[in-house]
Amino acid sequence: MPDSHGTARQEIRPEDLPDVVEGVLSRTPVFDVHTHQYPPSFEKLFSAGIDDLVTYHYLIAELFRSSDISVDAFWRMSKSQQADAIWDALFVRNTPVSEACRGVVCVMEAFGLDPNTATLADARELFASIKPNDHVERAMQMAGVSDMVMTNDVFNETEAAYWDSGAPRHPKLHAALRMDPLLNSWDTAGQVLAKRGYLTHSGIDETSIASARRFLDDWIERMKPVYMAVSLPFDFRYPEDSVRARVTKQIVLPTGREHKLPFAMMIGVRRAANPALRDAGDSVGYADVASVERICLENPENRFLVSILSRENQHELCVASRKFRNLMPFGCWWFLNNPSIIREITDERLELLGTGFIPQHSDARILDQIIYKWKHSRQVIAASMTESYRALLRDGWRLTSDQIERDVQRLFQGNFRSFTSPDTASKTYFAD
Numbered sequence: 001m002p003d004s005h006g007t008a009r010q011e012i013r014p015e016d017l018p019d020v021v022e023g024v025l026s027r028t029p030v031f032d033v034h035t036h037q038y039p040p041s042f043e044k045l046f047s048a049g050i051d052d053l054v055t056y057h058y059l060i061a062e063l064f065r066s067s068d069i070s071v072d073a074f075w076r077m078s079k080s081q082q083a084d085a086i087w088d089a090l091f092v093r094n095t096p097v098s099e100a101c102r103g104v105v106c107v108m109e110a111f112g113l114d115p116n117t118a119t120l121a122d123a124r125e126l127f128a129s130i131k132p133n134d135h136v137e138r139a140m141q142m143a144g145v146s147d148m149v150m151t152n153d154v155f156n157e158t159e160a161a162y163w164d165s166g167a168p169r170h171p172k173l174h175a176a177l178r179m180d181p182l183l184n185s186w187d188t189a190g191q192v193l194a195k196r197g198y199l200t201h202s203g204i205d206e207t208s209i210a211s212a213r214r215f216l217d218d219w220i221e222r223m224k225p226v227y228m229a230v231s232l233p234f235d236f237r238y239p240e241d242s243v244r245a246r247v248t249k250q251i252v253l254p255t256g257r258e259h260k261l262p263f264a265m266m267i268g269v270r271r272a273a274n275p276a277l278r279d280a281g282d283s284v285g286y287a288d289v290a291s292v293e294r295i296c297l298e299n300p301e302n303r304f305l306v307s308i309l310s311r312e313n314q315h316e317l318c319v320a321s322r323k324f325r326n327l328m329p330f331g332c333w334w335f336l337n338n339p340s341i342i343r344e345i346t347d348e349r350l351e352l353l354g355t356g357f358i359p360q361h362s363d364a365r366i367l368d369q370i371i372y373k374w375k376h377s378r379q380v381i382a383a384s385m386t387e388s389y390r391a392l393l394r395d396g397w398r399l400t401s402d403q404i405e406r407d408v409q410r411l412f413q414g415n416f417r418s419f420t421s422p423d424t425a426s427k428t429y430f431a432d
């Protein structure tokens with residue numbers, strides 16, 4: 001029987017598996033469930049092009065391992081001077097083998113630029129000639145990304161001003177209501193709420209709870225997010241006697257239930273391990289997956305998207321996901337977004353969860369990063385799926401291309417769509 005691509009839906013021979021899997025993955029657009037992208041109309045927050053790419057905080061951290069420049073001197077430089085310093089240290093004087101370096105090489109190549117160059121002049125000229133709206137379309141097309149979820153920090157004044165001014169949105173960039181201060185720094189959150197006219201007290205009393213709930217309701221109304229989100233430290237515990245646990249229980253979870261919004265918990269950061277490096281100075285710690293299990297158990301009406309930063313937590317997160325259908329593990333986050341680790345995590349997820357997980361998100365801060373992050377992830381996911389199918393064939397299964405397409409569709413689109421829109425999405429993947 002011919003499929004939608006005109007090829008026969010015949011049984012796949014083991015020797016053809018790698019090409020078939022790679023082909024399906026490369027032509028299936030992905031829903032990128034966590035990025036730091038903004039529409040071009042959010043001008044100051046829109047980030048694209050070579051200087052932003054080369055000054056990515058992952059590369060700033062790497063600079064100080066390959067150059068003796070002082071941290072203070074680096075921060076005193078303009079962005080293009082910083083990019084020149086990083087380029088010289090990591091791409092000219094050293095071979096750019098790290099994943100973050102390789103990413104820049106991959107993006108340059110995709111735009112027809114020669115990465116074997118001593119200066120960034122050509123790249124600057126090329127990126128300056130691309131209009132922001134065209135840039136978004138082009139990057140998404142090159143990356144094979146159909147949709148992206150932003151990270152919309154409702155406590156950030158710069159960002160809030162764009163929402164207040166009605167800056168136009170992009171139809172393929174979906175909002176995610178990010179609320180780190182509410183759970184991690186109640187005093188800061190209270191100050192912002194007070195400034196915006198919501199009455200709060202320093203403790204979590206009835207007034208503060210009602211104000212914070214109204215604040216979230218108002219932002220949900222304005223943003224129409226696909227989920228709410230927070231980044232939590234490695235020592236996050238639930239339940240516990242803490243402000244965070246009370247905010248979670250009395251403000252965030254009821255809001256999630258009322259608006260039918262999943263809560264994305266990204267757990268495991270150890271903030272400011274080296275504060276002088278700013279964004280590049282955060283580290284990782286071992287998290288408590290039993291707390292994830294308890295929050296899922298106690299709140300069956302809430303849905304939780306969970307990504308954990310430590311490699312050592314990944315197997316436990318798979319096991320927890322087997323116990324709770326209101327838990328959806330996603331992505332290989334930040335320090336895990338390296339081919340060797342993505343491979344390991346994807347293998348264990350396929351073995352423990354079948355196709356019931358979201359394999360990756362890009363976390364792209366700079367638009368063009370979606371090109372390399374998805375190219376690299378697709379390669380690894382292809383290798384991982386190929387091995388799983390090969391094992392299945394050995395055990396006697398007859399595999400067809402439409403089965404592979406169904407699996408990839410579920411991993412790249414269906415699981416997220418079903419989990420975030422349980423009322424409207426097809427129930428094929430996730431039934432209540």
Ligand code: RAT
Nearest residue numbers: 036151231266279334363365
């Ligand atoms: O991966 C990153 O770029 C981190 O700095 C964080 O942004 C992290 O992804 C987050 O969303 O907190």
Ligand code: ZN
Nearest residue numbers: 034035036363
């Ligand atoms: Zn992120």
